[in-house]
Amino acid sequence: MEEFASLSGISRPTVSKYFNDPDSVRASTRAKIEASLEKHDYQPNVFAMNQNRRTTKNIGVVVPNLADPFFSEIGRRVELACIEAGYSPILLSSHGSVAMERDNLASLRALKPAGVLLAPFGRMSDKDAIQAFDDDFPLVLFDANMEDVGQAFVGTDNAQSVDLMVEYLCRSGEAPCFFEMKSPTNPNANKRHQAYVDSMERHGEAPRIFQVSGDGWNFEEIGNTEGGQLLSSDAFTTNTILCSNDRLAIGVLSAAYGLGLRVGHGADCDIRVAGHDDHPFARFTCPPLTTIAQDYEAIANRAVSDLFAMLETDSPHSTRPETTFDGRLIMRDSA
Amino acid sequence: MEEFASLSGISRPTVSKYFNDPDSVRASTRAKIEASLEKHDYQPNVFAMNQNRRTTKNIGVVVPNLADPFFSEIGRRVELACIEAGYSPILLSSHGSVAMERDNLASLRALKPAGVLLAPFGRMSDKDAIQAFDDDFPLVLFDANMEDVGQAFVGTDNAQSVDLMVEYLCRSGEAPCFFEMKSPTNPNANKRHQAYVDSMERHGEAPRIFQVSGDGWNFEEIGNTEGGQLLSSDAFTTNTILCSNDRLAIGVLSAAYGLGLRVGHGADCDIRVAGHDDHPFARFTCPPLTTIAQDYEAIANRAVSDLFAMLETDSPHSTRPETTFDGRLIMRDSA
């Protein structure tokens, strides 16, 4: 940089300023630097830059499991939004393990991130570790909320979205039962469970919950095996099954197909199946899955803008803004 | 580090050595350091470490598209294998864009990676940029091969895997046609096309290729729309459709379902559909998809170990090892 600066006829610290923010130097010097940059193609050393900076341009993005298309999609959008804003996102997957979520936060510490966007496991997460992290870095939660953790939260309003689905199902046929995992790994499962119960009561219906065993992230497998068991033993007391998420629903659809059951809302159909999330492949299931679309784009953009707003006014907010977006009902053939 | 070293009763450079390789210091000093580490929980500054190192512990991992479950799965395994080996993987997705693949390599340069594992787009990739990168850093290609690029290649033997499928399909019913995209974004598409043609000729059958338009990465959509068109107009001249990959097959299955066609190898079925890759959701399609399973684990591990072997003997190999693993035929109900 020393060399480049003298070649440009400017002092090194001014060049340094330029690289931190091109607008912070006079237009004339900026022009000189950029002209010089054409010929000498110098670029600053990232490590040396970050060593002495009080804050870097790194943004940590942590999701529970990139193998789940939902998180890979929302992680992708967050990543692109950060790049757009001139930051360097670092996308980390916790691979379905709470321990690795802790590890990820630990390794992010070493990178002195300007801020972190975390989609936590929720109740399973190491709350103390996340809170400790929150004390040291600006932290915004998305997808799954946790009480008193993070400076803001952005996600989908499960109460609204589930109610929308329950309302539709009740109006168009038998009231749905609710199909979920006994000990859900999915962060929003409990919210949806509660939303289902509340909504059913509002509609004057008795909630009917079917909880199946199985852990890990093989939701389709669980939906297929356990849902298939329930279907073949005719255990569901209604012909309408609302699944806690699309991946479970995909498993249930697969089981239904195997049993020769016709799924859909037609007169000749045996059962209706609905999901939640608008999984990228929900449009291509057989039949196409009726579900709730989360507004990925809005959630990602809002989470990023909430974080960046915080970075500018570095004083911690007095209030902890919680933004939820409405889900959209996507009516396809399965229900 | 200065402070920690004096607290430990050792000079700072020795502590530095310890952190680069704990075995490079005498056992007694190592014990002293580790004892002291318990009390003072010091850890070295990553940026300062990497600034002066000639080579870091960073490993770049670049895949074409993390939104595709195939790449998210293989990327995941590569990532974990690197962590296992004590390195810091940096997983980057090119989001389906060749330009971003170039960008990703460019940003990796700044991180002085010890090596890079790249799953390129293949023929679409910026070959010059990748080759230039290869000159400066140890580079191993996986999934898709490119001539004279990278120090090694690891992937699946498409000739073997496609032949396995063609052989099975010919033996068990009508000879398959081949369903693919006209200008495929999928890196291995051309290899599979050629493998299909060769295999059919070996079986004394005339190859029948159906190429459909559409670009981008919405393979299911393309399979659904274009495949559906062909199905409904009865354009396929055989009842057996071999798709270039599972995602196209998922689209075709969805279209077949919509048209009321029964898919499978049973006597009462109308068509057979097969795919390639053993997509995570191929087990849950309707009917479950007959496909070729790539050995994700083996490919990931071999790519990583090839790279690490190169890191130790820093002299570039004279030969460029190409390792391919056999695909396994996964027989399910669709064909």
Added chain:
DNA sequence: ATATTATTTTTACGCGCGCAAAATTTTAAT
């Protein structure tokens, strides 16, 4: 016990940059 060699530790230096304070230049106001 001494000399020789291999190993480990220490000394000395510099990497490439950020940042605070001082010096300078530009802008605005009288």
Added chain:
DNA sequence: ATTAAAATTTTGCGCGCGTAAAAATAATAT
């Protein structure tokens, strides 16, 4: 034109560590 204020640039310093060469220590041989 003169002066005060604001914006910009420069001076000076140090961050936290890697690394080569020198010094010290340990291991081995005579």
